[in-house]
Amino acid sequence: MNPLDDGKFDNSISIIGGGIAGLTAALCLSLTAKNKHPKQQLNIQIFEATKRPTEEGAGLQLSPNVTHILRKLNLLDDLIAKAGQPDNIIMADGKTGRQIADIPLGAYATKRYGAPYLVVHRRDLHAILLDAVNKRSNIKVNFNYELIGINQFADHAELIFENHGQQKYINAQLYIAADGVWSPTKQALNLKNLNKPQFSQHIAWRTLLDADKFANKYKTTTHVWLGSQAHIIVYPISQGRKLNFVAFTEGGFKQKSWAQPADVEDLKTHLSDWHPDVQNLVSQAKDLKIWPLCAGEPEYQQAISNFLYVGDAAHPTLPYQAQGAAMAIEDAACLANLLYSQNDDWLTWPAEKLANNLRMFEASRDARVTKTQKTAQQNAKIFHLSPPISWARDVYLKFISKFLRQRLLSRLDWLYAKRYDNF
Numbered sequence: 523m524n525p526l527d528d529g530k531f532d533n534s535i536s537i538i539g540g541g542i543a544g545l546t547a548a549l550c551l552s553l554t555a556k557n558k559h560p561k562q563q564l565n566i567q568i569f570e571a572t573k574r575p576t577e578e579g580a581g582l583q584l585s586p587n588v589t590h591i592l593r594k595l596n597l598l599d600d601l602i603a604k605a606g607q608p609d610n611i612i613m614a615d616g617k618t619g620r621q622i623a624d625i626p627l628g629a630y631a632t633k634r635y636g637a638p639y640l641v642v643h644r645r646d647l648h649a650i651l652l653d654a655v656n657k658r659s660n661i662k663v664n665f666n667y668e669l670i671g672i673n674q675f676a677d678h679a680e681l682i683f684e685n686h687g688q689q690k691y692i693n694a695q696l697y698i699a700a701d702g703v704w705s706p707t708k709q710a711l712n713l714k715n716l717n718k719p720q721f722s723q724h725i726a727w728r729t730l731l732d733a734d735k736f737a738n739k740y741k742t743t744t745h746v747w748l749g750s751q752a753h754i755i756v757y758p759i760s761q762g763r764k765l766n767f768v769a770f771t772e773g774g775f776k777q778k779s780w781a782q783p784a785d786v787e788d789l790k791t792h793l794s795d796w797h798p799d800v801q802n803l804v805s806q807a808k809d810l811k812i813w814p815l816c817a818g819e820p821e822y823q824q825a826i827s828n829f830l831y832v833g834d835a836a837h838p839t840l841p842y843q844a845q846g847a848a849m850a851i852e853d854a855a856c857l858a859n860l861l862y863s864q865n866d867d868w869l870t871w872p873a874e875k876l877a878n879n880l881r882m883f884e885a886s887r888d889a890r891v892t893k894t895q896k897t898a899q900q901n902a903k904i905f906h907l908s909p910p911i912s913w914a915r916d917v918y919l920k921f922i923s924k925f926l927r928q929r930l931l932s933r934l935d936w937l938y939a940k941r942y943d944n945f
């Protein structure tokens with residue numbers, strides 16, 4: 523009998539949310555346990571609200587700080603087989619199409635950081651992670667388990683899930699909330715001072731385009747067009763068969779949920795005076811979806827001492843440095859490193875020691891995730907400048923691109939060169 527069938531189950535780790543953060547946390551912890559504490563009886567249960575793996579999402583850029591971790595998990599080769607590796611990023615003016623900057627990636631980035639800069643479909647990354655999770659006997663993913671509440675007792679907490687109309691009560695020694703930007707886990711705590719993520723007034727219009735409609739024009743390069751209060755990014759995924767298209771605009775959308783269907787005509791209106799290349803891309807858009815972009819200060823919520831937040835649930839960020847999934851994957855590696863860097867088995871730790879270590883994890887992540895969030899906010903301002911200030915930006919970027927091209931990448935060494943694959 524599945525131990526969850528009796529409605530109550532105790533395990534070592536319960537992870538709420540089977541997205542990028544939840545799956546990677548399970549994998550990093552399971553692998554590290556095997557290598558460093560082979561006798562530990564670790565049992566990880568992931569509870570995911572959706573009925574099956576979701577196809578939601580589009581392209582993701584995965585920088586070397588993360589591809590190092592995926593290599594450690596033995597997943598990099600599988601990912602490369604599905605991903606793209608653009609040679610460079612070309613930034614251009616959204617209206618004139620004139621080039622502003624050319625940032626080296628591809629072989630140059632791999633040599634500089636020792637791991638590649640990839641562009642992938644989120645679905646491919648998720649499928650590779652899920653496949654790896656399913657191969658590990660001490661991890662189980664339970665789909666159709668939606669967290670609906672938390673019972674708090676004097677000395678422990680218990681999660682309440684809805685599964686096929688029934689309530690299931692789950693206990694664990696460690697709870698990892700990886701339930702995304704709106705974190706129902708945080709909501710279930712009913713805290714008055716909860717620092718909720720705010721709608722940034724920025725919207726992402728996302729779709730996938732067939733690459734062959736554009737005669738290989740976008741096959742090896744990431745293209746970015748900058749305009750007033752908007753920018754567009756296009757890069758090849760699925761080994762160049764598809765193009766990930768995202769237009770970022772500002773203002774006017776209040777819906778909370780991800781991925782609402784959008785009208786292509788509305789986007790055409792937004793971009794009616796943009797360069798013909800951009801209009802050509804938009805004209806091929808089908809199945810366009812709108813994503814309201816939310817961000818907030820990192821907030822780990824320590825109301826229950828054996829709870830930990832990772833990924834977007836801990837630190838929702840704007841996607842303008844392409845690091846949301848990256849920070850989630852880094853969280854997973856750092857947590858595994860922390861729990862298994864000591865000689866004794868953390869499952870035997872008293873509650874206070876576990877809590878202290880979780881708080882150490884949060885403190886150790888705070889400066890980096892905050893800097894990454896701030897960099898994304900700055901990028902939002904810089905990318906969306908209007909004339910005449912944008913002219914100064916363009917002159918500066920053209921100069922650097924011509925005379926100090928490598929600086930366009932090396933200024934991000936603090937982000938991309940950092941190694942977290944020592945778990």
Ligand SMILES: Cc1cc2nc3c(=O)[nH]c(=O)nc-3n(C[C@H](O)[C@H](O)[C@H](O)COP(=O)(O)OP(=O)(O)OC[C@H]3O[C@@H](n4cnc5c(N)ncnc54)[C@H](O)[C@@H]3O)c2cc1C
Nearest residue numbers: 539541542543571583669701702726833834844846847848
């Ligand atoms: C337009 C855009 C572009 C982006 N580009 C990039 C990029 O290039 N690079 C990058 O690194 N990041 C990028 N990101 C960010 C990235 O997608 C997210 O940061 C990342 O997916 C967060 O992963 P997560 O696992 O924390 O959350 P999610 O992927 O949101 O997963 C949360 C999971 O929790 C589940 N869940 C929710 N509620 C419950 C519940 N009540 N009970 C049980 N389960 C629940 C959900 O179903 C979901 O599976 C982008 C984001 C956007 C919007």
